[in-house]
Amino acid sequence: MRDAFHDELNALTDRLVEMTRLVRSAMSRATTALIDADLQLAESVISQDAEVDRIHAGLESSIYELMATQQPVAVDLRTAITALRMGSDLERMGDLAEHVAKIARMRHPESAIPAEVRDTILEMGQIAERLVTKTGACIVGQDIELAKELETDDDEMDRLHRRLFRVLLSKNWSHGIEPAIDITLTGRYYERYADHAVRVARDVVYLVTGSRDPDPSE
Amino acid sequence: MRDAFHDELNALTDRLVEMTRLVRSAMSRATTALIDADLQLAESVISQDAEVDRIHAGLESSIYELMATQQPVAVDLRTAITALRMGSDLERMGDLAEHVAKIARMRHPESAIPAEVRDTILEMGQIAERLVTKTGACIVGQDIELAKELETDDDEMDRLHRRLFRVLLSKNWSHGIEPAIDITLTGRYYERYADHAVRVARDVVYLVTGSRDPDPSE
Numbered sequence: 117m118r119d120a121f122h123d124e125l126n127a128l129t130d131r132l133v134e135m136t137r138l139v140r141s142a143m144s145r146a147t148t149a150l151i152d153a154d155l156q157l158a159e160s161v162i163s164q165d166a167e168v169d170r171i172h173a174g175l176e177s178s179i180y181e182l183m184a185t186q187q188p189v190a191v192d193l194r195t196a197i198t199a200l201r202m203g204s205d206l207e208r209m210g211d212l213a214e215h216v217a218k219i220a221r222m223r224h225p226e227s228a229i230p231a232e233v234r235d236t237i238l239e240m241g242q243i244a245e246r247l248v249t250k251t252g253a254c255i256v257g258q259d260i261e262l263a264k265e266l267e268t269d270d271d272e273m274d275r276l277h278r279r280l281f282r283v284l285l286s287k288n289w290s291h292g293i294e295p296a297i298d299i300t301l302t303g304r305y306y307e308r309y310a311d312h313a314v315r316v317a318r319d320v321v322y323l324v325t326g327s328r329d330p331d332p333s334e
Numbered sequence: 335m336r337d338a339f340h341d342e343l344n345a346l347t348d349r350l351v352e353m354t355r356l357v358r359s360a361m362s363r364a365t366t367a368l369i370d371a372d373l374q375l376a377e378s379v380i381s382q383d384a385e386v387d388r389i390h391a392g393l394e395s396s397i398y399e400l401m402a403t404q405q406p407v408a409v410d411l412r413t414a415i416t417a418l419r420m421g422s423d424l425e426r427m428g429d430l431a432e433h434v435a436k437i438a439r440m441r442h443p444e445s446a447i448p449a450e451v452r453d454t455i456l457e458m459g460q461i462a463e464r465l466v467t468k469t470g471a472c473i474v475g476q477d478i479e480l481a482k483e484l485e486t487d488d489d490e491m492d493r494l495h496r497r498l499f500r501v502l503l504s505k506n507w508s509h510g511i512e513p514a515i516d517i518t519l520t521g522r523y524y525e526r527y528a529d530h531a532v533r534v535a536r537d538v539v540y541l542v543t544g545s546r547d548p549d550p551s552e
Contacts, residue, residue, distance in 0.1 A: 294503060323359060
């Protein structure tokens, strides 16, 4: 039977899922902005991160209020605290998409991404989107099997990240230092974005099973 | 008047302060390991991060247990939840020190740090230490004036971070791509370490004043 408290918990879930949608869209646009040197798209990502922050702040306030007024215990308390953690990871994913967009903006009208790494960055962007899509589905469906898939996707992200360094360090690299710095930072942003998506999925597993694996060691 | 609950909250504070000491020592040793290409020191940072993780896990369990059994409200609830946030930031600072140590280890027996950026990295290391020392003092003394000083130290960190990029991009840079990648990542680790120290200090302000500034935009 549902009650007011559980309706409020469900509303929190809806907001977390909404955050996954926003940070997915942000990273998707940031990737395109980076590859196509699209300033307008980059600006849209940068300005719209405020919306993610706004939802996050509202989520935190609601959770604090819920805890203060309803004094949840056991599973309900765990859910409320875990929703705080998830919200903070998703907020950070929005920041990371914004960082990618800022690199695109900084190098406009040039692209920060030379041809040799274009495909790798595109793939990292696709995996980032796939990860956060699954994260959203995990939250909605409390799906712990799906949560495990994210670990595999994250391994794929790490593999691409290493490939990026191999290109930068190959003797054919002809673009000098500045693009190497941009790509090093960009790679780091995608990798961290993926780590946070995995953390959120692990929180779903924790909510469902009550036990937690150690945090991902990057 | 003190009671069992507040004794437990004080014990949480002690553990947070202990974490500031460990992550300060870790970053201090990581900086030396990086500059001096000291493999043994780098290994000590890497292996001892498990101790930070262990304290953090214990802290989290204690807070969950405290919340479940004591059902704190109002200020006590805020304190318990904020201690969770602080613990997670400090745990992350340990990871970042470990990342710096891993760069030192990867380049051993060479130093990852060419002479031109040695002083800047040393200064970043010193500011990192100063920040976390103040963070610890803020926690102990609930000192909101000191918390404000961290913002200034963090500005100094950002200034050094920009200086690092100027050196990498100067036409005198003769060390090629690999050290540029190492230094880009290292700079990022110090900068993030500082951001997390500032977040913890802001949490102290929040606990004392009950209101929160927006999160630092990096």
